[in-house]
Amino acid sequence: DSTNINNGHKYTYDLNGNLVYINTSRVKRDGKEDEKATEQKYKWDEENRLLAADENYSIKREQSQTCLSYAERENNRPKVNGFVSNYWYDADGERTVKTSGENEAIYVNSEFSGGNTGTARFSLYVSPYLVAGQGGKYTKHIYIGSQRIVSKLGDLASYGADPRRIPYAGNEADGLTVDYKKKYGEQLQAIKENYRTFDIPYNGKDNDDYVNGQGFCCNDGTPEAAQARAMNASTRSAVDNNFHDKDNYEKMQFYYHPDHLGSSSYITNLDGEVSQHIEYVPFGEVFIEERNNTWNTPYLFNAKEFDEETGMYYYGARYYEPRLSLWMSTDPMEEKYPDISSYTYCHNNPITLIDPNGMTDYYNLNGKLVRNVDDGKTDRIMLLINSKKDDKVNAAIEQGTFIKVPSNKVVDKMEEAYNLTENTGKEHGFRVGNKGTISTMVSGRETEIGPDEWKPAVSSIVEQGDLVSYDVHTHPKPKYEQGSQTIPFNNMPSETDQMNTVGNQPSVVLGYYFQETRNVNTFGSGQTDVSLHRSICFYNKNGAINSEEIRFSDFKSAVKKINKEQ
Known part of the structure; x- marks a missing residue:
């Protein structure tokens, strides 16, 4: 009995240990392999970053194709579809562009006769706040710290739905100029090389039709600095705020409700209605998904982006396959x-x-x-x-x-905040970004730094292209009074501190440990010794997370020691 009973998987890796080939085949009861069901190929660069993925659900050949043999009957032609995805990264290793498209090839008597190659789908990761797609569509993200809480959908009225027309990298404000025709030509060359790696014929054509469709306009692709200028396709006149009329401006808004792992569990719309519900098996594969097809978030397990093209999650450093x-x-x-x-x-x-x-x-x-x-x-x-x-x-x-572990610069900034507080008697603080960026120092009244005082700190983090991870602030008083209770040290977070936590990391109170020691001699008399030293506390919305009292001097020494070893 040669009935197929299950699928078998074979894996091939390059010399760096990166997965380059997966062959999934059906295995018969007699142990012999049947025809290949699917195969996937991957191309990596010298930094172990994924450059391209060939997702071929082919039957007999190694790419999406149609085979014609004069000796074969019409209904015996295997005709299938396949995708090739291409990826680009910036100098920091963050993914900036993703494209994918179908590959269709025709073979006559096993000889390539013709076909079509396209890159119809693309995503451009302008920043953590904005992802642009084909057709002028874009998604804006709003964060609390580094946690994504809202996604807004919109589109630009422009001409030339083309990934080269992006108003970001060449913004005149940063003094850069970008030759977009050259840049796009380099991308096309990279795509061609990726197809050659997978032994797939490439005959893609550049899209020079800038008139129809909607997209991003940047000076018609010239070498001039890109400008965020949206044009109305019919009148060529500027559109207010570079968007469609205000009645339709980003009405599609979706809110994230994550589970304890940060994975998207429920997605609700602007009216509070559930538009998507997802449950996962332990290693991240989707187990249950309910949706109304209005919009489906790609940010799923651990809030990481799921690539439909490869079935993998993008974690920044590596790609993760939840099925495996x-x-x-x-x-x-x-x-x-x-x-x-x-x-x-x-x-x-x-x-x-x-x-x-x-x-x-x-x-x-x-x-x-x-x-x-x-x-x-x-x-x-x-x-x-x-x-x-x-x-x-x-x-x-x-x-x-x-x-x-914070950087040495963050610890030095903490010491600066201590010194300023001791010299002025006022609370001082700053905020730290996910990438380690440090905001300007701000100060407030004796008791607290208010929302208005924090604004310059938040702005300086955002201007550096980062998101707030946590805040650091001092408590000036040697003793801290909370209601009718007097706490003998003030390195503990107040109720206001806990309610106003930001970011995805514990925030910091730079306070003082105040200790009184009564020394009694044999005659029953003595004196009270008072010791006061800098003490640091870490907290979240539930309160302090460290049970041990931590001297700032010890903390500083430990951080310097750890960073010195790196």
Whole structure:
């Protein structure tokens, strides 16, 4: 009996450990392989970044095609579809452009006769706040810190729906000029090379029709600096605010309601109606999805973008395949940790380990490395404990008693805030971005920095192209009074602090530990000794996350020690 019983998978990797080929075939009961069901090919660069993916659901040949043989009957022709996706990255390794399109090829007696290649779909990642697509469509994102909370859909009235017409990279304000025709030509050349890698004939044509459709206009693709100028396709006159009329301006708004892993669970529209509901299996594959087809978010598991073209999640450093529960490329630090698989996701524990962006080193408050977990990127985490014992380390990780190790510049800024507070008696603070950017220093009244005082700090982070991760502020008073209660030290967050937390990392109170010690001699008399030292506390909306009192001087020494080792 040769009935097909299941699918078999074969994997091929390059010398860097990146997955380059997946062959899925049906296996018969006699153990022999049947015809190939699907095959996928991947191309990587020297930085282990995915450049192209060939998603071929072919039957007999290695690309999407139609085979014609004069000896074959008409109804025996295998005719299939396939996609080739192409990716570009900036100097920091962040993905900036994604294109994909169908490849159709015709073979006569096994010889290539003709076909068509296109790149009809594209996404341009202008910034964390804006993603542009074909047809002038775009999606704007609103964040609280680094957590995406709202997506707004819109489109521009322009001419030439073309990925080269993007009003960002050549903004005159930054003094750059971009030759868009040259840039797009280089992209086309890269696409052709990707097709050759997959042994697929390429006959794509450049789209020079700028008249029809809607898209982004940047000086007709000339080498001049790009300008964010939207044009009305029929009148060629400027459109107010570069958008359609105000009645239709971004009416499509969708709100994210994540689960404990940050994964999109419910999506609601502007009226509060559920437009999408998603449930996941532990390793991120979608288990249940209900939607009304108004709009479907691509930001799913861990709030990472899901590529429909490849079926993988883009995490920034690597691509993750939820169906296989594996990373698609090797970890850059695998030689340092040979006992841990370079491809497993979250140490095979996706229930309790939230994706912390990669290969993570854990340090304690003494600056000592106490744990390493392979989960994708190179992060450094400081556990807010002094112990190095496994049970204490495990408890701190599970309870979330940790922070990302700040840079030396952030610690120096903390010390500056302390000095300013002690010289003026006023509260001082600043904010830190996800990329480590540091805002300007702000000050407020003696008791607090109000919303108006925080605005320059937020603006300076955004102007640097970053998102707020956490805030740092001082508490000037040696004693802090909260209601009728007097707390003998003021490094604890107030109720107002907890309600106004921002970003995705614990915020910081720079306070003082105030301690009174009564010294009594043998005669029953003595004196009271008072000690006051700088003390740092980390908190979220639920309150302080560190149970141990942390001296700022010790914290500073630990951070400097950790950063010196890198």
